[in-house]
Amino acid sequence: MTELLKGIAASDGIAIAKAYRLIQPDLSFDKKSVDDSEGEVKRLKDALQKSTDDLQKIRDKAVETLGESEAQVFDAHLMVLSDPEMVSSIESNIRDNKVNAESALKDVTDMFISMFEGMHDNPYMQERAADIKDVTKRILSHLLGVTLPNPAMIDEEVIVIAHDLTPSDTAQLDRKYVKAFVTDIGGRTSHSAIMARSLEIPAIVGTEKITSIVKEGDMLAVNGIEGDVIVHPSDEQTKDFQAKAKAFADQKAEWEKLKNAQTVTADGKHFELAANIGTPKDLEGVISNGGEAVGLYRTEFLYMDSPDFPTEDEQYKAYSAVLEGMEGKPVVVRTMDIGGDKELPYLKLPHEMNPFLGYRAIRVCLDRDDMFRTQLRALLRASVHGQLRIMFPMIATLQEFRAAKALLDEEKAKLEKEGTKVSDNIQVGIMIEIPAAAVIADKFAKEVDFFSVGTNDLIQYTMAADRMNEKVSYLYQPYNPSILRLIKNVIESAHAEGKWAGMCGEMAGDQIAVPLLVGLGLDEFSMSATSILKTRSLMKRLDTAKMSELAQKAINECDTADEVVALVNEYTAE
Ligand SMILES: C=C(OP(=O)(O)O)C(=O)O
Numbered sequence: 001m002t003e004l005l006k007g008i009a010a011s012d013g014i015a016i017a018k019a020y021r022l023i024q025p026d027l028s029f030d031k032k033s034v035d036d037s038e039g040e041v042k043r044l045k046d047a048l049q050k051s052t053d054d055l056q057k058i059r060d061k062a063v064e065t066l067g068e069s070e071a072q073v074f075d076a077h078l079m080v081l082s083d084p085e086m087v088s089s090i091e092s093n094i095r096d097n098k099v100n101a102e103s104a105l106k107d108v109t110d111m112f113i114s115m116f117e118g119m120h121d122n123p124y125m126q127e128r129a130a131d132i133k134d135v136t137k138r139i140l141s142h143l144l145g146v147t148l149p150n151p152a153m154i155d156e157e158v159i160v161i162a163h164d165l166t167p168s169d170t171a172q173l174d175r176k177y178v179k180a181f182v183t184d185i186g187g188r189t190s191h192s193a194i195m196a197r198s199l200e201i202p203a204i205v206g207t208e209k210i211t212s213i214v215k216e217g218d219m220l221a222v223n224g225i226e227g228d229v230i231v232h233p234s235d236e237q238t239k240d241f242q243a244k245a246k247a248f249a250d251q252k253a254e255w256e257k258l259k260n261a262q263t264v265t266a267d268g269k270h271f272e273l274a275a276n277i278g279t280p281k282d283l284e285g286v287i288s289n290g291g292e293a294v295g296l297y298r299t300e301f302l303y304m305d306s307p308d309f310p311t312e313d314e315q316y317k318a319y320s321a322v323l324e325g326m327e328g329k330p331v332v333v334r335t336m337d338i339g340g341d342k343e344l345p346y347l348k349l350p351h352e353m354n355p356f357l358g359y360r361a362i363r364v365c366l367d368r369d370d371m372f373r374t375q376l377r378a379l380l381r382a383s384v385h386g387q388l389r390i391m392f393p394m395i396a397t398l399q400e401f402r403a404a405k406a407l408l409d410e411e412k413a414k415l416e417k418e419g420t421k422v423s424d425n426i427q428v429g430i431m432i433e434i435p436a437a438a439v440i441a442d443k444f445a446k447e448v449d450f451f452s453v454g455t456n457d458l459i460q461y462t463m464a465a466d467r468m469n470e471k472v473s474y475l476y477q478p479y480n481p482s483i484l485r486l487i488k489n490v491i492e493s494a495h496a497e498g499k500w501a502g503m504c505g506e507m508a509g510d511q512i513a514v515p516l517l518v519g520l521g522l523d524e525f526s527m528s529a530t531s532i533l534k535t536r537s538l539m540k541r542l543d544t545a546k547m548s549e550l551a552q553k554a555i556n557e558c559d560t561a562d563e564v565v566a567l568v569n570e571y572t573a574e
């Protein structure tokens with residue numbers, strides 16, 4: 001039966017394809033006594049063989065798509081499967097205790113896991129514990145006859161359905177086959193939504209119930225521009241979605257024409273349109289969408305894509321590649337912003353009640369300065385390859401900025417003493433994403449070279465509304481006068497000290513917000529690369545004096561976000 005579901009439109013685009021449920025199956029079982037031990041041993045051996053076949057296939061695919069070194073983790077898993085000590089312990093457990101294979105497997109692997117996890121001074125063995133956990137899940141799935149989903153193995157066109165997608169799940173999606181994704185939870189500024197926009201995968205988040213409605217293989221039609229999902233679309237609805245997909249493709253072709261054009265308003269004022277990236281691979285999208293700079297390189301993805309802390313040289317290579325790829329255009333590299341919805345297993349952060357308000361980003365870096373210094377050295381060494389700007393995330397106080405800057409200066413002095421060349425022209429700035437910093441932006445402006453407003457966090461902290469929680473997503477209100485006042489304060493404080501102010505939160509590419517931000521005099525707009533051309537097209541139609549009048553009116557006369565939207569529509573109507 002046809003069913004229409006509404007969610008939060010998270011990434012533009014339209015898709016029609018079969019559903020692929022990316023959902024972990026239930027692996028619970030009962031411990032049972034079994035007389036036919038040989039029968040259980042045979043079940044175990046079959047499950048081990050099937051798991052080996054799976055892992056072999058997954059490994060081959062990983063070599064093909066990610067390369068030999070990324071595929072090594074599967075070698076470790078295969079080794080666990082063929083470890084004679086472990087396999088024979090499970091078999092003996094089945095025979096000696098007359099239990100079912102599931103329970104014998106779990107007893108033995110749990111014992112190995114706790115033994116390895118207890119080896120605190122041996123990180124290598126601790127990682128083996130994680131491998132055993134993964135492999136146990138796979139063997140159990142075969143014993144129980146359920147399927148473990150594996151997004152990396154998708155080889156036909158599908159729409160992924162999930163309760164939630166982590167940033168690392170999202171990074172694994174192959175856009176050749178994954179035509180869209182739809183989740184139960186999440187908000188427009190959760191990192192999986194942000195990544196969907198850079199991968200150009202249409203996405204809808206926060207539908208609350210997609211996973212309980214849609215079965216594997218159900219036909220779906222997804223409109224990521226409006227946030228509509230149709231389950232089992234009729235022929236007529238399919239035609240309607242196909243027509244919308246064509247209109248969207250035509251619109252994109254129109255925007256494409258502006259790829260090499262200047263970003264200027266109707267009265268000839270230039271604004272810098274920059275892109276947000278997560279990895280050096282994203283540069284392709286920045287160039288093809290005519291980005292004038294990189295306004296935010298989220299370096300934490302470099303850490304998240306790696307099984308252990310990336311070395312100074314590995315980081316140096318990544319940063320140099322981005323600086324060189326941009327051919328002298330500015331590149332704002334943000335130091336590691338881990339925490340919140342971005343997890344780093346090997347950092348072993350404690351579980352927190354409120355991870356977005358907890359131990360994250362600069363707070364971790366100032367505490368674990370060994371790790372931070374490595375990143376700063378890599379950045380300083382890379383600085384000779386282009387126009388580097390270093391940005392610290394989640395700054396709440398001036399002391400934090402000063403401490404981070406002092407570490408940077410120390411590492412710079414050390415490198416120079418060692419005879420390593422470092423650029424003399426590195427701007428050092430901060431993200432404004434904590435209201436405390438926005439309020440005293442005038443103080444910060446005396447010490448930093450630039451600001452970049454991180455509205456994804458600034459809005460969640462100002463409105464006290466978790467950016468991941470669809471139940472409070474109505475409070476993600478970029479046009480609320482409270483937010484506009486904070487932004488105005490930041491821009492004016494920067495300009496009073498002759499500094500520049502940019503924005504790298506999703507608001508910078510929001511088509512209702514852009515006229516207001518032009519009116520407030522924001523200097524740089526950094527967004528998902530896929531939003532650049534439509535923003536350039538919009539700016540061509542704006543007059544700065546008129547937008548300035550609009551912004552002042554919105555801030556002084558409007559009471560609510562809705563009133564601001566109505567005013568913007570009035571000022572931008574042609
Ligand atoms: C750009 C921002 O950083 P992130 O989305 O990575 O938290 C922000 O908070 O607006």
Ligand SMILES: [Mg+2]
Binds near residue numbers: 433454456457
């Ligand atoms: Mg942030």
